[in-house]
Amino acid sequence: MKSSPRLVWFALPTILVCALLGSMYGSRVEATNEGLLQSSARANFKQFRRIYRLVAGNYATPLDPDVAIFGPTNSMTVGAIPGMLRTLDPHSNFFDPKAFEALQLDQEGRYYGVGMYIQLGLGPSNNLVPTVLYPLAGSPAMRAGLRPHDVIIRVDGKSTAGLNLTSVANMLKGPKGTIVRVTVSRVGYPDPLHFSVRRAAIKESSIDASFMIQPGIGYIHIRDFDETTNQELTQALARMEAHHLGGLVLDLRDNPGGLLSEAVAVAGHFLQRGQLIVYHYGRSSPEQRYYAPGDDEGNNYPIVVLINHNTASAAEIVTGALQDHDRALVMGRTSFGKGLVQTVYLLNDDAGLALTTAHYYTPSGRLIQRSYSGLSLYDYFNHDGTPLPVKREVYYTDGGRKVYGGGGITPDIVFKEPRLTEFDRQLLIHFAFFKFARQYVSTHKDLARNFEPGPGVLVEFKRFLAAQKIPATDKDLVTGQDYITGQIRQYVLSDVFGGQEINQISRENDPMVQKAVSELPAAEQLASNAKRYVASRGVN
Amino acid sequence: MKMMRAACAAMILLLFSAGGVLSQGTQEAAPQFPGHGQAPASNADYKKAAKQFGEVYRVVQQDYATPVNPNRIIFGGGSTVIGAIPGALRTLDPHSNFFDPSRYALLKQQMEGKYFGVGMVIGPRPSKSGTMETEVVQPLPGSPAFKAGLRPGDLIWTVDGKSTQRMDSTQVADLLRGPEGTVVHLTVRRAGVKQPLAFDITRQRITRLSVDDAFMVRPGIAYIRINTFNEVTNAQLSQDLDRLGENNIHGMILDLRGNLGGLLDQAVLVASHFLRAHQLVVYHAGRSSPMERYYVQGGETGPEYPLIVLIDGDTASAAEIVTGALQDHDRALVIGQRSFGKGLVQTEFPLSDNTMLLLVTARYYTPSGRLIQRNYHDVSIYDYFNHYEPGPPPQTQARLTDGGRVVYGGGGIAPDVTVPAVDLNSVQQELVNRGAFFDFGRTYLASHKTVPADFVPDRKVMQEFKAFLPSESVDISDAQSRANEAFIRDHIRIQLVSTIYGEEAGDKISVENDPLVNKAIEDLPRAAQLLVNRNRYMALRGR
CATH class of the missing domain: 3.90.226.10 (2-enoyl-CoA Hydratase; Chain A, domain 1)
Structure with a gap:
């Protein structure tokens, strides 16, 4: 079961993707100024009001005006305002007061909860159960004594059986200062353990992994861009520079975005003073250009950026x-x-509007x-694999390389996660790695973090599969060897270490990260070629 | 069957929405909330929500990144673009609808059940070259087209001297309609006939049969x-x-x-x-x-x-x-x-600009x-x-x-x-979906010209049908064709008889073969018993 760690607060994935906001906050919108609208717009607005009055006056059953105008909670397609916004683009959204508060907290990188990562784990009867991955340092969950591997069986007395992670995460969240009762089962304790945890504002780090992956080579994963991202990056780079940073893998996979100002500051760390980072403009929004503030003296080590579809x-x-x-x-996938650019407008009654005002x-x-024209919201957000248009506009980098517009960033080096074979899938379905790791750890002591499953472990695994009656041919095992060893290492180490340590170990073992490290010389070459190109053009 | 094809799919929603349309004026009833129902929203709640909409609308008009089409954002456009009014209506129920002028005109025509024309259902047919041509799907029984002798499968070639190549069937339909009593000149191509056939048909009030x-x-x-x-x-x-x-x-x-x-x-x-x-x-x-x-x-x-x-x-x-x-x-x-x-119950509220709100009341x-x-x-x-x-x-x-x-x-x-619905098996579905019977009817009549009213396909006809299938890219085995022999025989019969003798003649055959109708005939004594029981029960209760 490869269930990736999942943040407790990750409750509104769609909104997150949709709410990647520009840094601008519009002024509070003040009352009517119909003079500003063109006449057809005014006529249509009148028509809308007329129809609304007819509906309000004549509908068959009692109706809730808030639902008719704002749509039902979490609906992005029905209701007058969502219906109107859906004619524009997939990212303009209306937030009722509750959703707007959550959005604001989110941008500050905060939420109210207990502060722990949860993931799906294997329960006693071979079912999937929500499990604590690790509590954040200093969080209410940690202070209350929750530990990695604790299986969450009840929240506030309600069984978690059959619930997905998002539902459990939502149960753990709640208003500031309230108490949530968490019941867990822990290995070695016959009876369930009860914890009462007081919910507090949780500050989630924007950078959830930063370490030296090899001597002189740093690895940083930025999870999103919230108000503290640049500050966290500054600290992380300072720590690394103390170790003579000579190369950096900057991992932006699964980063849905966030605040523009933070993105500019992050890019500014690596660029020279005055270099353009991004610009935007729209019909009513004059062009605005953002430049790198500082200079990168002593900061010209090679960088490989990892991206994926998210x-x-x-x-x-x-x-x-x-x-x-x-x-x-x-490197990675498009x-x-x-x-x-969405501008966030604070409306009356604490509702919010994120409106696309520029590109x-x-x-x-x-x-x-x-492109999003003619696509349903679902198809737009789930387009993974849709081919891009054949004819794309060509642009040139400083170094004269071709790059293409109109559909995300195309990587310089394509790296696709290997696809699972049918055999790999069977192993996952039968929780083979999960169970094997548990058995292996119980019989092998002193496992170190550089544990590498050798041929002996593979033989043991083969015997295990036979005992479990999971069909496996020698050919399966040979072809799938890399995958199998990787999974065994991952599961064994997460049984032994758990917590934050496994986070680092699994990143060290990620084939794409390893490939990125090996491409650092190519990144260095790229930069020096560009410098030469720019210089030669400067001479002419 | 192919006959169904012309029944414009887009209209289904409209048909659904038509139960008991009561017309009212456009008077703007001020919201009023009678006492029944739980905790009705107050007038102020309605106003507040409307004001919030106005605010958002204004921001969109002023600040959106690209020029905004006010019609599109309020009324929507097509099935994929929702719009404010349809968006609000979708929160209510599936049958409240907003009609723009063209949809409203279509609905009115549909509801009146009549128009001036020649009285036939037409539809597109792919030609050999891959373009779309327009064919007669079915002349309506008793219509001018039926009386003039048009047949299902006739390919419409010209209307009043205008070639219909490059027209879609909606455009052809528009040409066929016109003022009552005027004559439309039509040429068609019929399988098995070398020269185009010419018809002069007088347009009449066509009442869609009910x-x-x-x-x-x-x-x-x-x-x-x-x-x-x-x-x-x-x-x-x-x-x-x-x-x-x-x-x-x-x-x-x-x-x-x-x-x-x-x-x-x-x-x-x-x-x-x-x-x-x-x-x-x-x-x-x-x-x-x-x-x-x-x-x-x-x-x-x-x-x-x-x-x-x-x-x-x-x-x-x-x-x-x-x-x-x-x-x-x-x-x-x-x-x-x-x-x-x-x-x-939906009430029709006609609005200015020939639009209409159909609201569940x-x-x-x-x-x-x-x-x-x-x-x-x-x-x-x-x-x-x-x-x-x-x-x-x-x-x-x-x-x-x-x-x-x-x-x-x-x-x-x-x-x-x-009585559960009988689903067609995959072979039967394939034959129907491909319009195999319809197309076979056209080919068969090209060489045989006509069939008797009591026509039943014999072995020779069945063989001819089998030989015809490859041209429809339908591939069925001998075993499959044996297993579906009765189905195939009936459908060939219905197709040919209705082409020559009209839709009702064909319907008669399908009704006689319909298992549910036969079951109903068997059950008539039960229906009779129902009446007896009711009378007895009501007598007991003293009525």
């Missing part, structure tokens, strides 16, 4: 800027393609936004 | 099929019953399968044919719409003959009203599958007090219209019929005798 918005701005200035080599462009002039 | 079939399916047993309730339904039914002679009728099968509804007054009139004077047919009530009851007009005066109503999942709205009334009064035995469950109840409407909360509009339901509807709202039987409301009309 790299969006602010994360695409950083990637695009570093690619256009040949500052980094970009990014999401979200290049619309972003990378320094070379590429439009990041992917 | 009563499709009315004939004796057995001696003394009438079969009546009503496909929709439009302005002419009752008049047509009266005519048909006169023609058949009500005194000759000793049992009747009333087929309402696939009938999506239509006009309420027509449903009341149709039900009245079979009920006694002053019996209640239906009533409706809504928050702002006072209760209104509809009673039998005229009413049955002669002897009551046993009556069976056939329904299926596409029996909706006005057709459910008729079925519910006949069931509640124990007048008819209902056979088939549970009906659609559409019992909302009340709900229908059968005489015994059953709500016909099926649940639509937390159901996507797609699932709602395609009948994807988690399980059988709850058996709530138990009511008694006149004869003391228990019936349930809240989810369409449940038949007294459930």
